[in-house]
Amino acid sequence: MALSEKIRLAAVGDTHCTKSSAGTLRSFFAQANEAADILLLCGDLTDYGLPEEARILAEELAHISIPIIAVLGNHDYESGKQDEVCKILSTVGVKVLDGEACEVHGVGFAGAKGFAGGYGRRALGPWGEGVFKAFVNEALQEALKLESALAKLRTTQRIALLHYSPIEATVQGEPLEIYPFLGTSRLEDPLLRYPVTAVFHGHAHRGFPEGKTVNNIPVYNVAKPLLTRTYPDRPPFRILEIPVSEPVPL
Template sequence: MNAKRSKKKVVAAMADIHIKMGDRGKMREIFEEVSDHADVLVICGDLTDTGDEDEAKILADDLRYLQIPVLGVLGNHDYEKGRQKMIKQILTENNMTILDGEAKVVADIGFAGVKGFGGGFDQYMLSVFGEDMMKSFVHEVVNESLQLERALTRLDQEHPEIPKIALLHYAPIKETVAGEPEVLFPFLGSSRLAEPLNRGKVVAAFHGHAHAGTLEGATTEGIPVFNVALPVLKKSKIDCCYYLMDV
């Protein structure tokens, strides 16, 4: 039987750091600072700006200044050039865990992550109907939701005693994209991503992607959801470039 957790842990979360070719050293001070305040850091996608592996190498160099574990998911910008596998490999080789339907326990917390996808929210969710291209669009978020569900289920089965956190890039609820033009909502996330959060009873979910969105919201079952895109954190007057949460 596993021992009980001795104390709460602190999770730092950010997203949409969009590392560019001229950004060498940009994250160094931030990583040094967050190491003093948190037990683990999560970065929810758009790690690079144009999906270039050289941008990933610049981020990898700055990761050396991080003294705590770091996990994350890829975002749509990381897929731009079709080099997402190379980006994942570069960051993995530099001690960052990239989750893509996987689960991992760090600091006595279970993390499950997927990129997610669009599709709209609530009664305006797109359905699997019509042309093949429309069906493919909807199937993408359905598959992402299923991957998240499986990862959370594995955590439940193998580590039922620890809290679970979900990492996404796309939003699982409408509330945290509020502030963006409503015509963009179908491309910013999907309520299908909230279903695994509710069933898995996660303690929180973090995402990014919606730069003009809102920091906090909750699923229909009361699961806290946080949009930690850097522009949102700055707009919300967060002290630095990360959100801190006790777990």
């Protein structure tokens, strides 16, 4: 016998915390804390990947009582201080995933930053100059990180956390010229081999809020600027409720 409970996820990306953000995000995170059981942060947590920015973000998150799971974004790598950023955020309980998996409240989470490269037949191939091969290899390595994390999960409900988009549908609305830099369908491949309940990503500030993989997994673009513009009447985070089976106490 099992008792079915619902876990509420609040997901947002692209908070872009700067040195002047102190006090500006605390009430927003407090709203997420009240609305959900787990907070998911989908990259570009900081604006320049600076430890000073990470410390301010940590202070803004310090009063959150629910678990926080995150992945980094391209902005968090800008200054080459991503490891320090992760350490600072960990002091307030943020679990940053980079090819790892974790389980919280009976839900499994697999996370990776992801990378660029384009979609479908227009995806960049590993041919020609070495720099192009290296670019494609980075996308492949990030896809392998996601696949490795997904393979570790044994929960019924599984969530994939990314910064870059695995599908074209959620970047639509951005200029066509930058589609290849917003994500790649190489990130979709692991989701076909290890299906999940839902995928969350950020990065595409002017994209579309939701789409589906080819095997009908819902994908949510939770870039904060997009959610702010699309849903002006509510806080800019995405709430998803999922059922989780818990054993009944004897």
